[in-house]
Amino acid sequence: MTSVKDKTGPIRICVASIAMSIAFGSVSASVERRPAHGQKASGTTNSSKRMADGKQWTTQNLNVDTVPSSCYEDAEPNCRRYGRLYTWESARRGCQSLGDGWRLPTEDEWRRMAKRYGGVHEDSDDSGHAAYKALLIGGSSGFNALLGGGRNSGDGQYARLEAHGFYWTASERDPASAWFYNFGKGGLSLYRQSGGEKQMAVSVRCVRD
Numbered sequence: 001m002t003s004v005k006d007k008t009g010p011i012r013i014c015v016a017s018i019a020m021s022i023a024f025g026s027v028s029a030s031v032e033r034r035p036a037h038g039q040k041a042s043g044t045t046n047s048s049k050r051m052a053d054g055k056q057w058t059t060q061n062l063n064v065d066t067v068p069s070s071c072y073e074d075a076e077p078n079c080r081r082y083g084r085l086y087t088w089e090s091a092r093r094g095c096q097s098l099g100d101g102w103r104l105p106t107e108d109e110w111r112r113m114a115k116r117y118g119g120v121h122e123d124s125d126d127s128g129h130a131a132y133k134a135l136l137i138g139g140s141s142g143f144n145a146l147l148g149g150g151r152n153s154g155d156g157q158y159a160r161l162e163a164h165g166f167y168w169t170a171s172e173r174d175p176a177s178a179w180f181y182n183f184g185k186g187g188l189s190l191y192r193q194s195g196g197e198k199q200m201a202v203s204v205r206c207v208r209d
Contacts, residue, residue: 046058046063051142052116052117053113057113058206059144061083062095063080065084069087069090069094072085083146084204085148088196095207098206101208104168104169105170105207111123114181114190114192117131120181121192128189128190129189131190132184147160147164149162149164150164150166150200150201150202163184166180166181166183167181167183167205168204173194179196
């Protein structure tokens, strides 16, 4: 079990039944997608921007067809809008397939970037509201995170579209779980959370120095 937080307080849900996704769309630079073995690029370019932390971040959700990954509700239009949903391992490979030093960001890289825009819930004086607003689509940062929902690792059900945007980090909590970031619409806040089961499917952003 893990907590997904919103304005009504933590919602207790089985991590196995969550999946997370996000999509972004600020154009600052174009990155060629380079398919690796077992992967197929779903598009030709991926927008990116140098954020206030000094690192280059993709500003669209990853949409490389890496196995295993899927579109929300298995609908291709959702891949175009929100990007694909990835397990933890496929997220790592998906970012690496972009080449040129691209990788799945660590928990610390996510946290440091968020601090430049007000900080996550526990780092800020406003419970993460400023960072949520700045990093969400249409916000001042150009990061353009989306509330893409996710996919249950147990029964494969999709849930939380337009309620939560979940993003993987490369940082493990233990062999079966990893840290993730949670844009919660209910609380209008950005949270950092541990305990995301590696087999659930969520959204991905990539980073490079």
